[in-house]
Amino acid sequence: DVKVTQSSRYLVKRTGEKVFLECVQDMDHENMFWYRQDPGLGLRLIYFSYDVKMKEKGDIPEGYSVSREKKERFSLILESASTNQTSMYLCASSPNPGRGANYGYTFGSGTRLTVV
């Protein structure tokens, strides 16, 4: 069963810590994304990547960075965690066009991060 795997389901970190959220997909998808989800705000795009070693800022990149050293892995980094980064983080991947009419996202199960 193909899927997107996020390394942690729940995470509690202290303010100021450097936090790594890992995401791995086994579908050979070119594109990977990090979203955060907050009540009433839906999903907001933090960063995305179209290829290895490539990254693009989304709508809310401040306070985050990403790394994509291998095609299957996309890491989200909180350089210095703050309480306003407490949220649900969702990773997703998608294929390039031409690999089927439905090239929607496949999501991971999410990481609930609490910063105290």
Place this chain on the structure above:
Amino acid sequence: AQKITQTQPGMFVQEKEAVTLDCTYDTSDQSYGLFWYKQPSSGEMIFLIYQGSYDEQNATEGRYSLNFQKARKSANLVISASQLGDSAMYFCAALYNFNKFYFGSGTKLNVKP
């Protein structure tokens, strides 16, 4: 700006009845895709249904159908014969540039027994 609007933050429906979740989108692109996702309390996002902008027929997947009205830029999700397991958050999303999704703020559906 590309935008997805879901105007119903929460909805109730009686078990076995049909329910419509509203979604409107805003784009000048000719080619785009529309999606609905379900998010149960466990948090994972589950793909439900897809409609391409050039598809002439409304998409259907089992009890889910997408009421696509291109001129109105609406893509409402219809769930027939609601089940208790349908209680969840539902997100409408649009794919405008082949690789980047825009999501609505979601509708929380509660199915009453």
